[in-house]
Amino acid sequence: MADQSADATRPLRADARRNREKVLHAARDAFAAAGFGVPLDEIAAQAGVGPGTVYRHFPTKEALFEAVIQARIEDLVADARARSGAADPGAAFFGFLARVGQEARVKRDLPDAIAVPGPLQDALYEAIGVLLSRAQHAGAVRGDVTTSELIVLFKAAAAAFQDASATPATRDQVFAVITDGLRSRSRGLFAQQLIAAPIIGQPVPSALLLSYISRQ
Amino acid sequence: MADQSADATRPLRADARRNREKVLHAARDAFAAAGFGVPLDEIAAQAGVGPGTVYRHFPTKEALFEAVIQARIEDLVADARARSGAADPGAAFFGFLARVGQEARVKRDLPDAIAVPGPLQDALYEAIGVLLSRAQHAGAVRGDVTTSELIVLFKAAAAAFQDASATPATRDQVFAVITDGLRSRSRGLFAQQLIAAPIIGQPVPSALLLSYISRQ
């Protein structure tokens, strides 16, 4: 009950609007730099206001986070939709992936951001799904990957980008491996290799082996 | 100053040894089920002892965690070393990967475990490095991946495995994409695709594009 968008929207007082902007700006930076985990008091201090002021504008820390990421996700959705009309579906798909990867390099809160449920998330997932299936029909992406699997991969990659030991080159390489893996046709080779040469030492349980060979 | 391995190791009292085992057992289960984040009091309760008893045996929560994962990491190192003598380096490498992947499915603390610094971690990384370079020389794994990049990929996969929305099938698929990506020769195709078809909508910044094309 502290959102500015009450029904009879009385215009905010000038200083209040100013503070709201300061809080949003500080939150954007803090979340991007340290993820959702940053203490709210730190955001308030960064904005030059007290914690009480933050809560006057946003009912909860999570609401503040959502306000911060909303524009970002909307951007992603718009981008995905725009690309989905491209002539080359493969390029569209991987271009979008590259864009997300690029963003994950700089914004530490991206994995948290795409994990927030709601209509925006639904729109994002659907837009990604369109990109994916078009790329698959064009033969640019392996057919046995679903949208939800792709999202999990996204999140994992974004999480990997935040590893303390990850340099920019490391991030590029991780990204390259994953995208190349998405392009490969099937996973037959791996299973064949596992069968061809019996494994020394503690062997992989055969149940696991079978699961790799059996599916698709 | 509560470790049992003091210099003049007086044998532990019978009930003390029993409690130590109970704590270790409960900790193994709890860490595997919920990662390093489980409250220590919960582990104590699970073991049927008070928190004070836990601290009598392990000076700190982290020390308890290390005691729990030590055997696991030693196992991984031994496995990696055993496989490194195999006739088919590719099969050895991917077999080890499959084993780690298998473990990450069940043990939620694996990413934390391989992140703990110390001689065991060094040994693990070195053993993995040997597996990797042999597989690369045999042409089974792309040559432009380093050990540290591989470790980051490991952690990413483990993180993906813990995603709330990840079913067993999703985990298999994520694993398949990453291993296939490791096998692919280069990332030339991706860059070519990006160049071939100009991108609709908000384009990837050209600096990013160039970085993909230029390296290797």
Next chain:
DNA sequence: CTAGAATCGGAACGATGACTCCGCTTAGAC
């Protein structure tokens, strides 16, 4: 200019979780 309401700031609260302290219990040596 002034009154009243909106807004502010930061002290305080409550929950959580790692870790400590200490009076009581009990193993095990004699």
Next chain:
DNA sequence: GTCTAAGCGGAGTCATCGTTCCGATTCTAG
């Protein structure tokens, strides 16, 4: 059986963090 020290448990301490409260401040309508 007794005595002593090792061991136990759990209440208590300390720190962190989200959130609330309220007296002080500041905007703005009139």
